[in-house]
Amino acid sequence: MALRREEILESARVLFNRWGTAHVSANRIASDAGVSPGNLYYWFPNKAAIIRALFAEWSAASTGVALAGLADSGDPGDALREFVHAAERQPAATARYAFFPRELFALLHADPELAAAYRRNFEAGVDAITTIAQAGIDAGLLIDPAPRANLRDVVVTAWIASECAPAFLEVIAEEPASGRGSGLAGAILRSLLTDEGAKALDERKGARGHEHRGIRAG
Amino acid sequence: MALRREEILESARVLFNRWGTAHVSANRIASDAGVSPGNLYYWFPNKAAIIRALFAEWSAASTGVALAGLADSGDPGDALREFVHAAERQPAATARYAFFPRELFALLHADPELAAAYRRNFEAGVDAITTIAQAGIDAGLLIDPAPRANLRDVVVTAWIASECAPAFLEVIAEEPASGRGSGLAGAILRSLLTDEGAKALDERKGARGHEHRGIRAG
Numbered sequence: 001m002a003l004r005r006e007e008i009l010e011s012a013r014v015l016f017n018r019w020g021t022a023h024v025s026a027n028r029i030a031s032d033a034g035v036s037p038g039n040l041y042y043w044f045p046n047k048a049a050i051i052r053a054l055f056a057e058w059s060a061a062s063t064g065v066a067l068a069g070l071a072d073s074g075d076p077g078d079a080l081r082e083f084v085h086a087a088e089r090q091p092a093a094t095a096r097y098a099f100f101p102r103e104l105f106a107l108l109h110a111d112p113e114l115a116a117a118y119r120r121n122f123e124a125g126v127d128a129i130t131t132i133a134q135a136g137i138d139a140g141l142l143i144d145p146a147p148r149a150n151l152r153d154v155v156v157t158a159w160i161a162s163e164c165a166p167a168f169l170e171v172i173a174e175e176p177a178s179g180r181g182s183g184l185a186g187a188i189l190r191s192l193l194t195d196e197g198a199k200a201l202d203e204r205k206g207a208r209g210h211e212h213r214g215i216r217a218g
Numbered sequence: 219m220a221l222r223r224e225e226i227l228e229s230a231r232v233l234f235n236r237w238g239t240a241h242v243s244a245n246r247i248a249s250d251a252g253v254s255p256g257n258l259y260y261w262f263p264n265k266a267a268i269i270r271a272l273f274a275e276w277s278a279a280s281t282g283v284a285l286a287g288l289a290d291s292g293d294p295g296d297a298l299r300e301f302v303h304a305a306e307r308q309p310a311a312t313a314r315y316a317f318f319p320r321e322l323f324a325l326l327h328a329d330p331e332l333a334a335a336y337r338r339n340f341e342a343g344v345d346a347i348t349t350i351a352q353a354g355i356d357a358g359l360l361i362d363p364a365p366r367a368n369l370r371d372v373v374v375t376a377w378i379a380s381e382c383a384p385a386f387l388e389v390i391a392e393e394p395a396s397g398r399g400s401g402l403a404g405a406i407l408r409s410l411l412t413d414e415g416a417k418a419l420d421e422r423k424g425a426r427g428h429e430h431r432g433i434r435a436g
Contacts, residue, residue, distance in 0.1 A: 102323050108389040109320070119390045143361065145409035148416050153405040157379040160402070164382035165375070171326040172337045184378070187371040188406060191363035198366050 005043045007033045009057070012050045016099040021051060021107065048111050055107075055114055058100055059121045061093035067128050076139035077200040079132045084201060087162075087186055094166050101167035122159065129155045133189075141197030142189075158188040223261045225251045227275070230268045234317040239269060239325065266329055273325075273332055276318055277339045279311035285346050294357035295418040297350045302419060305380075305404055312384055319385035340377065347373045351407075359415030360407075376406040 011033035015024040026047050030040040044050045094101060108115040130152050136142040137151070145154050165184045193201065229251035233242040244265050248258040262268045312319060326333040348370050354360040355369070363372050383402045411419065 102327070105320050105385045105389050106324065115389060122390055143409070145405070148411045149405045149408035153402055154409050157376070157383070157402045157405045160383050160386050161375040161379040164378050164386070167323045168378050168382070171323050171333060172340060184371055184375045187363070187367045187375045190367035191361070191372050191410060193366045 004033075004035055004039060008035060008040055008043055009050065009053055013054055013097065013099075016051075016054070017097075021047070021099060021103055026050070048114070051107065051111070052114055052117070054097060055100065055117065058094070058097040059117065061090070067124075076132075076135040076141060080136045080141055080197070081201060083129065083132050084186060084189065087189075090162070091166065098166065098170075101163060101165075102170070104163065104167070126152065126155050126159055129159070136197065141194055141200055143192045143194055145192065154188065154192075161188070222251075222253055222257060226253060226258055226261055227268065227271055231272055231315065231317075234269075234272070235315070239265070239317060239321055244268070266332070269325065269329070270332055270335070272315060273318065273335065276312070276315040277335065279308070285342075294350075294353040294359060298354045298359055298415070299419060301347070301350050302404060302407065305407075308380070309384065316384065316388075319381060319383075320388070322381065322385070344370065344373050344377055347377070354415065359412055359418055361410045361412055363410065372406065372410075379406070 008029060012024070012029045015029060015032060024047075026040055026044075027037050029047075029050065030037045033040070044053070100107070108118055133142055133151060133155060137144045145151055161184060169184075190198075190201075226247060230242070230247045233247060233250060242265075244258055244262075245255050247265075247268065248255045251258070262271070318325070326336055351360055351369060351373060355362045363369055379402060387402075408416075408419075
């Protein structure tokens with residue numbers, strides 16, 4: 001039976017991405033998922049509940065990016081590399097849930113429960129990234145923005161840009177100048193790398209696919 | 219008669235900010251502006267035309283920020299200071315049109331003509347800011363993000379964050395850690411200031427209200 005729940009979520013995700021949440025009814029989701037409306041309501045009391053469940057999936061992927069860098073907290077260079085590695089995977093994860101960045105403000109505005117969940121996710125992510133960045137600064141891998149700018153403000157700005165960029169670039173049909181889909185999300189972080197930090201990340205690049213062999217930067 | 223046009227736009231702006239564009243009819247705008255529906259249609263064929271006219275007002279304020287720094291292009295320090303000064307006024311201008319950042323993606327998605335106008339505005343703004351920043355880099359006032367990051371990507375990221383931050387912070391009820399409303403928009407730029415650049419901006423701060431007396435940084 002739990003398979004039905006997955007089928008409903010998958011149909012909803014595809015329909016929301018194609019038509020927008022406002023133009024998809026619960027009955028249409030049930031129909032596309034091949035279940036009866038009654039079966040859909042067994043799993044989800046309304047469309048908002050389906051949106052929240054999809055948000056939980058997307059959120060797990062997003063927060064995972066921030067927390068990936070904390071998993072190996074022993075070495076600041078490793079933490080920075082894990083974070084960048086996870087951030088580079090993020091656009092693909094977000095593309096699966098393209099309707100979220102497109103409708104982010106409207107969805108959060110319309111559903112306080114979703115907004116509360118998003119805010120918890122945001123706070124945890126920003127805290128984790130700030131911790132990783134501060135460790136990188138202390139290790140001489142990143143330029144310290146203080147006292148010119150508040151580190152958390154820089155992280156919040158990068159977070160907002162990262163969340164909003166997919167929908168923004170889509171709607172104005174702009175490609176990042178770097179030609180990399182993940183170029184924007186990483187641009188802020190990369191712009192603050194010291195020579196030593198850049199070297200650490202470059203060595204990480206050379207080690208792609210060999211993460212577990214323990215190749216580490218200076 | 220042109221006064222009527224202004225009254226219609228002002229009523230529409232207030233109603234859109236309060237209820238969102240989707241929940242405000244042209245008749246309601248006419249009623250609040252104290253004009254007949256026929257008179258409203260004399261000025262604007264439909265609601266989309268009203269939204270486009272308000273966008274032109276907001277856009278003039280936004281692009282003005284980017285172009286302010288180019289007006290006095292003789293000195294990179296002056297250009298940087300003028301830009302930061304204009305950017306600090308930007309949140310107040312955007313607050314007048316709060317519905318735009320909230321509904322940005324939906325509005326641009328729904329109206330190709332509006333999207334084309336926004337894109338022209340975005341391209342001109344990003345080009346101007348990139349020029350200002352490159353001059354600042356060449357003058358030793360800003361850290362060069364190249365080759366670690368593409369300067370235009372950094373500018374695009376800061377632009378997206380600046381456009382999306384008001385609606386984002388509103389919906390998650392977050393205050394910038396710096397406590398300044400303009401803290402986020404400036405965080406990226408400020409984080410890249412060199413000591414000399416920070417000094418130039420600080421001297422500018424001391425000269426606030428005395429711009430025309432020609433106090434200039436080192």
